[in-house]
Amino acid sequence: MLKGESGESLAVAYRILLAIGEATEAERLIPVKWAHISGVNYNTIGDSGVDFLEQISKSAKVAIRTTINPMGFEENKSTNLSESFIKKQMSIVKSYRMLGTTTSFTCIPYEIFDIPEKGSAVSFAESNAAVFSNSILGLLTNRESALSALASSITGKSPYSNLMMEEFRHAKLAIKPDYELVTELDYGVLGYFAGKTVSDSCVEFNASEEKLDTMKAKALSAAIGTSGSCGMFTQGEGAQQEVVTCGKEEVIAVKDELNTAEDGDLIALGSPQLGLNELHLLAGLIEGKRLKKRCIIFCARAIHNQATNLGLTDRIEHAGGEFMCDSCTCLTPLITRTDYDSVITNSIKAAYYLNHSNRIDVSLKDLKTILKEYADYN
């Protein structure tokens, strides 16, 4: 489709923006300060995606700060991946470099880069990042697709519609959890239920008034992103006309769907990738213990470097944890059915994609339970 001629990639970008502008009834395009692009892992975009990016990167350059999602593996770390996978993955990386993106390989750009002031318009594709940024950081973004965020990065613009506009940022439906929300997994379950239930762009949780900590907010955002199209949540009294209860039965239904094994052969942490706070928590919980199962911790390189300087990675590795930078559990080529029957994780999003895309059973447990069950004192 693309021949790499100058102007052609810009035309493609505007064709995408025009289509999503029509769909969301935008009257104009507005400048955005930051684009975050998904579609970096070869397993997510396939051969046609490799070719598309190679072509578009010949004549396009990003116009604004642009960060990108995790890829399939960590370069220079030995894996049993095929040469073909590595070659295609590195072609994608090359294209994103040529486009001028910051090759951040992270799905948590909000924990790494400076956050623009509240009310700034951005274009975030990665669904957990879109939901988190709208709900926690007060940034304005629609639930962009991999291609629409790419189009915004090249043009510096996005349609002024939907969650960019104040009127769409108020929920019409509230979800009232009727179970005790204690762990990050409890919040993940709530988010997964919410995503399935709500077709609007914004949902309210009539939950505890306490400020959500980052770990719980990430779990909630990622799960909402996985099961639906909703792009924002608010917390409040749930005074909406429509209130849906998420009680024990609903929790059981979500767990019946995603928790397909009692136990697993591998612990996978990170979808979204772990941030500094979570690594700090993990290092504390694991202190003086030894992991009984292989445990892969998916992490952004920037976070890993900081954690190393703080001595956190040493403490975690000392207990047997393995870091994998630049990648994430979602559609990872590193965890396959050939090697593992089932995986233990605290992430609803990881559980969904391990089940659906990697076809691996999942045992869902919260982080504290995982470390209680699978780590012993030396």
Added chain:
Amino acid sequence: MTKCIKCRKIVGGSGIGNALLTEERINFLSMIDTQNGIIKDQHHQIFGSSVKGAVLVFPGAIGSSVGAYAIYSLKVNAAAPAAIICSDKADITTASGCAISNIPLVDMPENPSFFIRTSGMEVKVDADSKMVCV
């Protein structure tokens, strides 16, 4: 006898095919085999059906933002729908995927359930004239 209903145009062009109807939304990244267009999620209402050459009538996409690339893969693999009708407002993933794949896309047809009642009936989507005909 041909009957036509109005709709909104999202991506131009026209296509004819047998309707593939579902009231359930689709995560294009995880639920569809992009090699052949078959819905591979066994919990989905249209599990086992193929979107290839069909007119897909569905509410919209959910889940992964990378679903747009999956739609493009379908096109490159000659397994794409002839056209797509979103019964609700078209979403960004479907709209952007169709835009680069030149798959005609319309949304919000008037009274869709009255006209397109069952999967298999032949449907023509003419996005440019904002019409869906059966």
